[in-house]
Amino acid sequence: MTSMILNGERRAVRAAPDTPLLYVLREEFGLNAAKYGCGLGQCGACTVVIDGEAVFSCVTPVMLAENRQVTTLEGLGTAEAPGPLQRAFIDAQAAQCGYCIPGMMMRAHALLTRDPDASDAAIRAELEPHLCRCGTHMRILRAIRRAADAMRPRSTAEAGR
Template sequence: MTTQIHLNGVVKTVASATSTPLLYVLRDELNLNGAKFGCGLGQCGACTVLLDDKPVFSCLTPLGAAVGRHVRTIESLGSAAAPGALQAAFIKHQAAQCGYCIAGMVMRAQALLERNTAPTDEQIRAHMEPNLCRCGTHMRILAAIREVAAAGSLQQTRKGG
């Protein structure tokens, strides 16, 4: 049996069981490797993607939960050659040390800035809290998010919804 999902603005047909974690479908079946397996328990956020514009842990979200909804991954925001506003700011501020958490961080920040274009530092910190950076680049991550919010440049990155 196959299932269709709306992924990064395109309808995709997948063969995985609807109980399969969305993360495994993205990585193993669709070859989208931005979201990472970190803990498998929804405690680190490395696997964060947007489901109907809300951040979710794709390691805990079954494929069936994505049916009829819109899934966005880091791949929808830009590329190495043409990064989106948040991706460019993360690069500029050297927010990635090991880089493992960054796709999840960017996607969670994307969700915030799409909802609130001028968040306070307190709002940014509260929203980003579920995602962990074990390298300790939190201050650089916050600086990147602040920069994009101040510039009002997020509109340029909203694709694939």
């Protein structure tokens, strides 16, 4: 039986090892933020983070998540207490239809975790694999920059002010 650390909690998986991680997240654990888009790893709607790396869960067999840290949008915060990235997207009104947004947020989370000072060019390059037709791209970029500011560790001098 496969097991993974899902949003900080060790979880056993009943599905066959070759089952796409997306199906396990949605059907077995009821985590519906990651969406089925193309099923080919070409649109980004299914993006989750495994051990700090953004991956397309629709083409990732669950066996590749064995004993690894898997983070979904649900692991970043709740409706009552959104995490910094979620709060920034809400404040910037960055979603229109919202179908692609969870995947973009997870890719942005992976980027900002490894590089809290990511440039606009780095953010744009990181989001390149995502397809979005809503036209809120500028708000999405603004939200990610806002989240970067909120997630950046503050210096001791700043914290004392």
